[in-house]
Amino acid sequence: MRWQGMPEFIAAAQAQSFTAAAKQIGTSVAHISRSISALEDYYNTQLFIRSTRKVVLTQQGELLLHHAKKAQSVLEQGEWALQKQQAQPSGQLKITAPVMFGEQFIMPLVHEYMALYPKVSVTMILSNQTMDLIGEHIDLAIRIGELADSNLKARRLASRAVIVCASPEYLNEYGQPYVLSELAHHQCLLGHADTWRFQEGERFRHIKIAKTKLRCNSGWALADAAMRGLGLVQLPDYYVQPALQQGQLKEVLHSFAIRKEPISAITPANLYQANATKALMDYLAEHLSDRLGASYDLGLGR
Template sequence: MFLWEGVSEFVAVAEAESFTAASKQLGISTAQVSRQISALENRLNTKLFYRTTRKVSLTEEGAIYYQHCRRLMDGLQEAERAISDRRDTPQGNLKLTAPVTYGEQYIMPLVIDFMLQYPEVEVTMNLTNQTVDLVEGGYDLAIRLGKLSSSTMMAKRLASRTQFVCASPGYLEKFGVPHSLSELRHHNCLVGNYDHWRFQEAGKERSVRIDGTLRCASGHALRDAALKGLGLIQLPDYYIIDDLERGDLVTVLDTFREPEEGIWALYPHNRHLSPKVRLLVDFLAKSLS
């Protein structure tokens, strides 16, 4: 415990920029805070603060030390809350966000099952295909599909999805089956949110620009158009799995299909997972797997 001596006092002074304010926050005397900081500086053989009559500020070494100590304090607080939370019953509001179609089809039915299991939990769900800011919006959890952009969010993989290129048997009989990516330019490729389709060729990712007579940011509309023989589509499995099993749609270019992608639960970095959030994430992971 010797290594911890003075750390809480140091962090408090660094954040309050005042020995007096830090002492009030910690409930100890200013003299005691000052003694602990002096002892810490002596132990480290480093000056941690610039002190004037008006202001206390971190030295360069103090700023580096603060970053490490802040993480240690956060970790200690997380450990204490994790123990106390185990005694709590999940309750209160959960604010969630998920993509529209996947959220309607898969997430919301499970969330409702979760609410029936824990009746003291309330849920606010925002189904949107827009990427919302979790911290600014006060969200506890977000469901994200596919490749994640680098961020400060923590992520847990819940399940996976696969993108298929497919068309109706009637379309393929009339216009032929493409066997190479270059042949896509001769086909009516129905465009969704993006005018590029992603593939894997020779172990590398490849993006192919496509074009067609229909542009619509609705997977259901593109599926319907493909079923009626209008053209080729590229959609995740959850839109078309039943159509593929029935033979109403047929996959093409399977050798160029990208590996399966993740379906993720995201939550803000360093935000403690309350019992209700932790239980919901585990419930979704178990159910979706």
């Protein structure tokens, strides 16, 4: 009986709204209000300061929420342990990934995964914005690069290098750069950023590109432009590696290349992983590296 009303309290505290909490749980606003009033009577303290627009936790409410979330996590882990042996993943997954990378590499693998596990349904959000996993109720995020948020649980799926390259024809005409200062004298093909990233020893450098003949948010389009001799380009290896191997592009400034970056699957650290989430991460970890290496053979980027 001590737990009665706690899910309603946690939902209202996180949403700062009885109405939003009712929608989240699938109940009425009146039920949320009664449940929280019962908790306040039980603990003989005010948990919320109520207004017409939102509700805000009191100091006592903040203290109770801190411990209630821990208890909720333990209960959820217990429920997960009981369900762990279910034969097939099922349920709703909400996923986010960067737009271009998600379209080209993640979504095809998600489609294959859904064909294997037809009881799973997916909501995919393709966005280059860093989303709040807990606030947006996201089960799994794909992120590229080093991770700074310690409140997230990460699993490395693959890695990528970032390469500066150009066609042999362009280099024959304009020369090959050997130091970073020479970039100012070259045509550079840009994506969404105005800077390119490099590394000198342990020092990272961001070089602002002054001259460009083309700006485009598609890596495949930029790789094609570089192969046609329009300029230098800095792209992840999966866009250009086959062209490098075939001699259509040549890498430059290799001594300043940044170290390989991780491609990771991220989940909230304080929540248990549903069977469907774990199965998807396993599938991505098994197949993503091969899919990145096979991108050119699949006809992507031509």
